[in-house]
Amino acid sequence: EPEVTQTPSHQVTQMGQEVILRCVPISNHLYFYWYRQILGQKVEFLVSFYNNEISEKSEIFDDQFSVERPDGSNFTLKIRSTKLEDSAMYFCASSDTPYGYTFGSGTRLTVV
């Protein structure tokens, strides 16, 4: 069964550093998403991406965050100047319709 692949599975970074989380969506999917889950809390929407641009973003997704599809297969989330409160599990998802999500296995980001 096709999968959404995320790398790395776990990243530890120092506060103030930039991180890039990587995702390889399912190949024929057109819609891409990032969600995050702070430990013990709800899964929260960050951003959706379609046709090479952001289609929707949450209040969480401020200027510190950016997304990119640098080539035909990768989808990245960049966090500039990480803060302690950015520590969370970050999930990438993709779909071939606006609502048929497949989630990746996540990247656990720990900011120290």
Place this chain on the structure above:
Amino acid sequence: EDKVVQSPLSLVVHEGDTVTLNCSYEVTNFRSLLWYKQEKKAPTFLFMLTSSGIEKKSGRLSSILDKKELSSILNITATQTGDSAIYLCAVLPQGAQKLVFGQGTRLTINP
């Protein structure tokens, strides 16, 4: 603000029991409700329900939406230890692409 509330937050039962998990929602324009199972990491899709009210079934799992009560239930019969997981409910509003998640129900099945 769109909101999804799940109950109970935690449930411990014995293998073979039947469980019912609840999800209620408040959303401005409802499109669909989705159930996911989260074991170690990624939420895996179980069901998508719409206002049609049709029950969805997959093996021992079933789910139905009550559009009048703005809620959904997920039933698991003859539970097995492999059903132990966090079950997430999420709502997709009309015209939006983002899922609004509940806090999840942690289900533990003891042998």
